[in-house]
Amino acid sequence: MEVYRSLKTLQEDLYNKKITATALTQQSISNILAQKELNAFVTVFEESALASAKKIDEKLQSNQPLGRLFGLTIAIKDNIVYKNHIATGASKILSGFISPYSATVVEKLLAEDAIIIGSTNCDEFAMGGSNENSYYGAVKNPVDTKRVSGGSSGGSAVAVAANLCLAALGSDTGGSIRQPASFCGIVGLKPTYGRVSRYGLMAYGSSFDQIGTFTHTIEDAALILEVIAGADAYDATCSPRAIPSYSNNISSNKKYKISYYKNAIEHAGVDKEVSAATLQCIERLKSEGHQVDAIAFDELDYIVPAYYVLTTAEASSNLSRYDGVKFGYHAKEATDLESTYKLTRSQGFGKEVQRRIMSGAFVLSAGYYDAYYSKAQKVRRIVAEKTYNTLEEYDFILCPTAPTPAYKIGEVQDSIASFLGDIFTVQANIAGIPGISLPLYTTSNGLPIGIQLMAGRWQEEKLLAFANALM
Numbered sequence: 001m002e003v004y005r006s007l008k009t010l011q012e013d014l015y016n017k018k019i020t021a022t023a024l025t026q027q028s029i030s031n032i033l034a035q036k037e038l039n040a041f042v043t044v045f046e047e048s049a050l051a052s053a054k055k056i057d058e059k060l061q062s063n064q065p066l067g068r069l070f071g072l073t074i075a076i077k078d079n080i081v082y083k084n085h086i087a088t089g090a091s092k093i094l095s096g097f098i099s100p101y102s103a104t105v106v107e108k109l110l111a112e113d114a115i116i117i118g119s120t121n122c123d124e125f126a127m128g129g130s131n132e133n134s135y136y137g138a139v140k141n142p143v144d145t146k147r148v149s150g151g152s153s154g155g156s157a158v159a160v161a162a163n164l165c166l167a168a169l170g171s172d173t174g175g176s177i178r179q180p181a182s183f184c185g186i187v188g189l190k191p192t193y194g195r196v197s198r199y200g201l202m203a204y205g206s207s208f209d210q211i212g213t214f215t216h217t218i219e220d221a222a223l224i225l226e227v228i229a230g231a232d233a234y235d236a237t238c239s240p241r242a243i244p245s246y247s248n249n250i251s252s253n254k255k256y257k258i259s260y261y262k263n264a265i266e267h268a269g270v271d272k273e274v275s276a277a278t279l280q281c282i283e284r285l286k287s288e289g290h291q292v293d294a295i296a297f298d299e300l301d302y303i304v305p306a307y308y309v310l311t312t313a314e315a316s317s318n319l320s321r322y323d324g325v326k327f328g329y330h331a332k333e334a335t336d337l338e339s340t341y342k343l344t345r346s347q348g349f350g351k352e353v354q355r356r357i358m359s360g361a362f363v364l365s366a367g368y369y370d371a372y373y374s375k376a377q378k379v380r381r382i383v384a385e386k387t388y389n390t391l392e393e394y395d396f397i398l399c400p401t402a403p404t405p406a407y408k409i410g411e412v413q414d415s416i417a418s419f420l421g422d423i424f425t426v427q428a429n430i431a432g433i434p435g436i437s438l439p440l441y442t443t444s445n446g447l448p449i450g451i452q453l454m455a456g457r458w459q460e461e462k463l464l465a466f467a468n469a470l471m
Helices: 007-015 021-034 046-061 104-111 154-161 178-184 218-228 272-287 300-321 337-348 351-363 369-393 415-422 426-431 460-470
Strands: 041-044 073-077 115-120 144-148 167-171 187-190 211-215 257-261 291-295 396-400 435-442 448-454
Touching: 007 021, 007 046, 007 218, 021 041, 021 046, 021 073, 021 115, 041 154, 046 115, 073 104, 073 154, 104 115, 104 218, 115 154, 154 167, 154 178, 154 211, 167 218, 178 187, 178 435, 178 448, 187 218, 187 460, 211 218, 218 460, 257 272, 257 369, 272 291, 272 396, 272 435, 272 448, 300 351, 300 369, 300 415, 300 426, 351 369, 369 396, 369 426, 435 460, 448 460
Parallel strands: 073 115, 073 167, 257 291, 257 396
Antiparallel strands: 041 115, 167 211, 187 211, 187 435, 396 448, 435 448
């Protein structure tokens, strides 16, 4: 069967009876099982996926109206819930949890005849940048299986890159869509904060989290965003702004003003080939008639520490619900309420999650709140305002998606060193702006290098059009 990398091509073949949705879904399931060593999926939703495919085939046979995403095989990150399906956040503490409701994005996908093929592996509760912090083990990069997939949405990135499905949803708190997209050589889009409902997404950092997409093409990213975006009564932070027709406006011949941070490209932690690729992209843009200017960003070294102070604080609050009483894992040795909390949480959470909960509790404690949390909020405001000011003068900010290509599994043992992998992606989450990673370059040994573009709030339409011109 043909390997599809475009929904448009797939839908044409479905219309012309060259394939059926059922055969396509069965092939996707077979591919997932055949490439099980990648560890991309936590659960394959075989029964419900085949039921969705059957409905699509019946609609095609009887010429009934079809949804905009008909035939799209799509995976969802294991922290996005689907009614009557397992969702664990890649954590032991939610082993066997079956969700009683569906996330808003899931409802919207199903309403447009998408086929949700399964849930993908991720860093536990989305806490990590390599997908090595999962209860289910590391996800392997299909480009080189000895290397990490990136995180936290590594399973979703690998599912698309390895052609196990056509698209996937992930969540992005500080780069968790864009960085694995960069490592795996696909398109990763993080929308503006509030553009897509977070209802049904397991919360990590509620003021940072945003659901987004993994695809091979900009066209598919635009169409999926068009479907999942929009107001939601279940999420008060979700914007009621009208949804542009992203998929019909991805062509652009405009000449743009683009800024980049010279100190980012020259940063000591940036791989030489990543720097060279970014400079090559800048020269390409100049040759095509765009204005590209180097600007200063003196706060670069402060954004990662501020981000981790704030997100761990939010995580310590959000993860307090996992206590062994209401749902999920319960320590059998517990004899009273206190031992239930202590044993369940120490046994159920992995080391990285425990570390972040403890860090968050510390920065929120009475003696340290002003020294850490309050100062981090001030840094966030400074970075956000500077970002907004820059994007009033320029159309886009350009930089590498990640400072390095994918590194080997087990190579980075230091949590702080791992955190620095987010140095170029956290700005978009701090400011709540959209960002996209584009697979434009490779290293001398064939590893993907992603280039990131960021735009002003609610400017996904412009961002997608320019990104499409670069692809």
